[in-house]
Amino acid sequence: MAKKTTMDAARTTVKAGNATAPAGAPQNAAQTARTPQNAARAAQTPQNAAQAARTPQNAGQAAGKPRNTQAAGAESNGSFPTLEVRNLSISFGGLKAVDGFNVVIEKGQLYGLIGPNGAGKTTVFNLLTGVYKPDTGTIHLDGKNITGKKTIEINQEGIARTFQNIRLFKDLSVLDNVKVGLHNHHKYSTLEGILRLPSFYKVEKEMNERAMELLSVFDLDKECDYKASNLPYGKQRKLEIARALATDPKLLLLDEPAAGMNPNETSELMETIRFVREKFGMTILLIEHDMKLVAGICEKLTVLNFGQVLTQGDTSEVLNDRRVITAYLGE
């Protein structure tokens, strides 16, 4: 079974390489251009120096749209990669779940994190979102150090995620699920809410409009009154993405978005993810086992095995790497 998947993956790789070529081309170019620096970084160059050196190259990429999040100060002027993780490690007891994890994700990239079961992929997500505190290493979001911050602070800095096992607010309506996501962007005090002052009606109206806008992007607007738990599985996945987007993140983490989906649903999901990236200019990091999806939409990949980075680079290269195939299938 597993073998077949990989073969499929290998076959689709060629196609995917072609398909993503137009979108990925400039970035790939930039990536190649940066290779010497990667080497320099590996040689433990002081971080700031490395970042300064990289600035001119990224300037071209940084033409992205201005964001309306509470920008993280003057630092986040776009000359930094959206996510830069260095030497991230955590152990649980004697087990090194993640060991020396590095990744650089540029703005607007669709980045894949793959690896066999138990490789530490979800642990990486939990480290990025502050569920676990790393033993070593740093996490920079848009050039701002967010290492060791709390989950809610990290969300306010601009990382939102979905979960491997769907975690919706199951007794709330679909609309309310998204409105909870808008919590930190449309505010009125609790007292204003209880006394039903005019600001309550005004902000609630804004929230409803924004939430319906998001729901209609995911084709969920007709179901806005449903209880979240009454949605079919595929739509629950979509709602989770919509809720994460409601927090207006800079980086979206998707943990196995295609888990439990049939091929039709998966290809629909691929479209949705692509659409989200284009429509919101979103940077996306996703964990996925479905090689077809990974090969189809990810521009770059990092492969984890036993908590360590096995290899990283362009999708087509990584998927044809012998070590990756070995990691999935064994010797």
Add this chain to the structure above:
Amino acid sequence: MTKNKVRIQNAVTYGMVVLFWVVIQIMDRTGHLTSLFKGLLVPLCMYAILAVSLNLTVGILGELSLGHAGFMCLGAFSGAFLTNCLETAVPSMGLRFFMALILGAVVAGIFGLLIGIPVLRLKGDYLAIVTLAFGEIIKNLINVLYVGRDVNGFHFSMKDTTSLGMDKETGVVLIKGAQGITGTPRAATFTIGILLLLLTLFIVLNLIHSRAGRAIMSIRDNRIAAESIGINITKYKLMAFSISAALAGMAGVLYAHSLSTLQASSNNFGYNKSILILVFVVLGGLGNMRGSIIAAMLLTALPELLRGLNDYRMLIYAVVLIVMTIFNSSPKAIEIRSMVLSRIRGGAKKEVA
């Protein structure tokens, strides 16, 4: 669409309470109320307030608290204490009662906040155990508390009246340990009770259907997800818990002003009381405020109204409990209910057409 639905639901709840008030008023005017039932009216309101406020913790926040009687006890004693203290300073009984209500709510709310900070880190059974213990501690502390006042000011003791060491001429003992507070004016009336119940409903329902309420319910449904989208868990847990405590404190003040002697006995504020309120909440449906009110009123009135039946009283009470549970929670019963409802609605629509 949803918003209108919510509005209608809330209007029905308020309407129900107002209707109850009107019916009781009419019965009172026409002389259909027995003195036994008249004595029940204030407790009915009190239990309804307690049930609604506990439902905020249990049904909306999703944490099992068994210390509700403790908060009620705090409110009752601080309220009654204030009314007695200000007897000469503020002659108007109504004003004193009003001040007592506010003080009772504030004191209970502050304690809710203080206790909530350590306790809300616990989950499920542990939270229940700690809140249960809290309720008992409060009750027992007040049971041995002596407070008196003389020209020099207030005196406190945990031993007895004489150890207060007060001036013989001007000294007045306000709280007499196990004998509690005596001489509180019986200012609580049914109308005030209903007004307080409406106030409670107003606060709780508006809170639930606002930004804060959604945050609280998101914590109940999935704490990890709520955290991941930037909801401040501690803040909203404490908010729900302390508002719930404050409203219980208010109910306590109402209770204190319906008795001439207020004692911190296990009959009044013991854990049985907390369990009783929890029974109302569970029977009325978690998160269902209207259900809480109905359950509280029905189950408070029932044992008293059935007093004539002596031995069969508790039997009927038990049967009612079982029937209510089935009606509210059994999947089959819910199915039948929704079928009947849709048939009624379908009929109404046809008529309109």
